[in-house]
Amino acid sequence: AVEFGFSIPGATFVGAAVMSVIYVKVSTWLKTSSTIIIVPSAIALMPGILYYRFLFDMLHINALNESGLVHMVQNGVTGILTIVGIAVGVAIPNVLAQKYLKSLKERRIQEYLATRHINDGQ
Structure with a gap:
């Protein structure tokens, strides 16, 4: 998806x-x-290299110049947003799919019950 213009x-x-x-x-x-x-x-999917770079730069923060500090913050923010993307990406479709599958199952059960009552009356 990165090739299509998405961020990490x-x-x-x-x-x-x-x-x-x-x-x-x-x-x-x-x-x-x-x-x-x-x-x-x-x-x-966890962004291990981003957190590694962030923590490494945090340990050596005294040796960083302005661009190094910006790069450190960028790695941290990208890592946090990636974790949020994983959490939301896993949770929302999972909840929606579970609701859809549950309604589909209930609909099938109702159809079976309806055909059962029709067959019992004959």
Whole structure:
């Protein structure tokens, strides 16, 4: 998604959202909780190098010039926004997909009950 003009946090949000939607469906096939599949996958999206650079620069803040300080803050903000993108990208589609799948399941149950009552009356 970065090739399409998204920032790193935006691309991570899109990736987490797509991953969440796919894994919600996969979890129904595997008959397990979607959280069990989504959380380990989201951990792989964590921006480790950004936090490493941020913390390294924090430890050596006395040796930084103005551009180094700006670069340090930029790494920290990008890392935080990426984490927020992961959290929102995983949570919102997961909640919406769960609601959709629940309503679909309830609709199917109502259809089965309606056909059962029709067949019982004959």
